[in-house]
Amino acid sequence: MDIVILALVIAVVALAAIAGLVVTGRRKKAVESREPAAPTTAPPAEPQIGEDAETSVEESRRTIDEVGLPDTDVREAPPVVAPPAPEIEIPEPAAGRLVRLRARLSRSQNSLGKGLLTLLSRERLDEETWEEVEDTLLTADVGVAPTQELVEALRERVKVLGTRTPEELRALLRDELVKLVGEDLDRTVHTDTRGTVDRPGVVLVVGVNGTGKTTTTGKLGRVLVADGKSVVLGAADTFRAAAADQLQTWGDRVGARTVRGPEGGDPASVAFDAVKEGTEEGADVVLIDTAGRLHTKTGLMDELGKVKRVVEKHGPVDEVLLVLDATTGQNGLVQARVFAEVVNITGIVLTKLDGTAKGGIVVAVQRELGVPVKLVGLGEGADDLAPFEPGAFVDALIGTE
Ligand SMILES: Nc1nc2c(ncn2[C@@H]2O[C@H](COP(=O)(O)OP(=O)(O)OP(=O)(O)O)[C@@H](O)[C@H]2O)c(=O)[nH]1
Numbered sequence: 001m002d003i004v005i006l007a008l009v010i011a012v013v014a015l016a017a018i019a020g021l022v023v024t025g026r027r028k029k030a031v032e033s034r035e036p037a038a039p040t041t042a043p044p045a046e047p048q049i050g051e052d053a054e055t056s057v058e059e060s061r062r063t064i065d066e067v068g069l070p071d072t073d074v075r076e077a078p079p080v081v082a083p084p085a086p087e088i089e090i091p092e093p094a095a096g097r098l099v100r101l102r103a104r105l106s107r108s109q110n111s112l113g114k115g116l117l118t119l120l121s122r123e124r125l126d127e128e129t130w131e132e133v134e135d136t137l138l139t140a141d142v143g144v145a146p147t148q149e150l151v152e153a154l155r156e157r158v159k160v161l162g163t164r165t166p167e168e169l170r171a172l173l174r175d176e177l178v179k180l181v182g183e184d185l186d187r188t189v190h191t192d193t194r195g196t197v198d199r200p201g202v203v204l205v206v207g208v209n210g211t212g213k214t215t216t217t218g219k220l221g222r223v224l225v226a227d228g229k230s231v232v233l234g235a236a237d238t239f240r241a242a243a244a245d246q247l248q249t250w251g252d253r254v255g256a257r258t259v260r261g262p263e264g265g266d267p268a269s270v271a272f273d274a275v276k277e278g279t280e281e282g283a284d285v286v287l288i289d290t291a292g293r294l295h296t297k298t299g300l301m302d303e304l305g306k307v308k309r310v311v312e313k314h315g316p317v318d319e320v321l322l323v324l325d326a327t328t329g330q331n332g333l334v335q336a337r338v339f340a341e342v343v344n345i346t347g348i349v350l351t352k353l354d355g356t357a358k359g360g361i362v363v364a365v366q367r368e369l370g371v372p373v374k375l376v377g378l379g380e381g382a383d384d385l386a387p388f389e390p391g392a393f394v395d396a397l398i399g400t401e
Contacts, residue, residue, distance in 0.1 A: 218250025
């Protein structure tokens with residue numbers, strides 16, 4: 001019996017041993033089939049534990065400092081340098097300029113105010129003195145009718161006043177001169193169309209040769225930019241070769257674009273394009289500079305009428321500014337009359353008031369046209385164009401002490 005049990009145990013052990021061998025063989029085969037096929041050229045056998053490495057681990061080691069950077073062709077990209085932006089000037093605001101520029105005016109003008117004050121301070125105000133007052137006003141280009149009105153008013157008030165202190169006389173003269181210049185006229189340069197129509201405000205600048213149209217257009221552009229408006233300039237003076245360049249230089253200084261045409265081209269077409277492009281780019285104001293023309297040249301005056309009519313295809317022109325050179329005196333009135341007939345002037349710019357004692361032209365030209373002086377030029381500097389203010393103007397004439 002014992003022998004039988006022993007034989008059974010041996011048989012079980014033998015069976016278990018055979019089964020174990022079969023399983024191991026199968027596993028080995030499965031692993032071999034998953035491994036990639038051996039390369040045709042066998043890699044050098046990895047050193048096995050106990051074999052000698054080719055490089056001795058004992059050899060001196062390099063530190064990280066001694067390892068140079070790989071020598072490659074990839075060079076460092078140069079820093080990106082933005083092209084210098086064109087220098088855009090920030091013009092000074094126009095408000096109160098006449099007060100700031102008063103010295104320019106009084107330098108040449110105070111002969112009028114001082115002369116009047118001296119005359120009115122005389123002990124006896126006889127006929128001869130009043131005639132001198134009249135002459136002083138006429139010499140300053142105030143014009144005949146306004147001069148007579150002013151003398152009348154002064155005579156009346158001086159009589160009522162009786163004894164006169166210099167302060168009283170100054171106040172009285174100031175009062176009457178401001179009245180004469182006109183305190184209540186609308187002197188706004190109308191350029192604001194936003195909220196009413198979907199196009200820029202359009203300003204046409206006209207006048208005879210050399211009065212300062214291009215300069216005024218450039219200076220006005222600066223005033224508008226200073227007020228935060230976007231401006232497009234139209235160089236419709238295609239007659240004078242350098243005029244478009246001159247205008248563009250003004251524009252470039254404040255970042256305003258200039259629309260130009262071919263030299264000698266049709267000014268009406270340039271003016272039309274300027275308004276068209278200004279509208280397309282959503283500009284606030286388009287300022288159109290026109291060629292200087294003698295009011296006596298009918299053909300040129302007709303051409304100016306055409307410029308305005310063509311621009312009006314876009315809508316009404318908001319402002320037509322006549323530029324008059326104050327030093328030309330009474331001749332300016334004749335010009336004003338003819339221009340007004342052709343293009344319906346809405347405002348006057350009196351330039352070169354820094355160079356003449358004939359400030360009375362302000363009164364005369366307003367009377368002549370029934371149109372207010374809106375701007376005055378007081379020098380060749382970029383910001384020497386001032387909104388006209390009657391009070392500041394008269395103060396400059398008569399001085400403040
Ligand atoms: N002193 C002084 N000079 C001025 C004033 N306004 C303009 N000028 C000068 O007058 C000259 C003529 O000015 P422009 O603007 O070229 O005149 P314009 O009317 O465009 O000339 P044309 O296109 O030939 O008709 C320039 O030398 C200006 O600097 C001013 O208010 N005071």
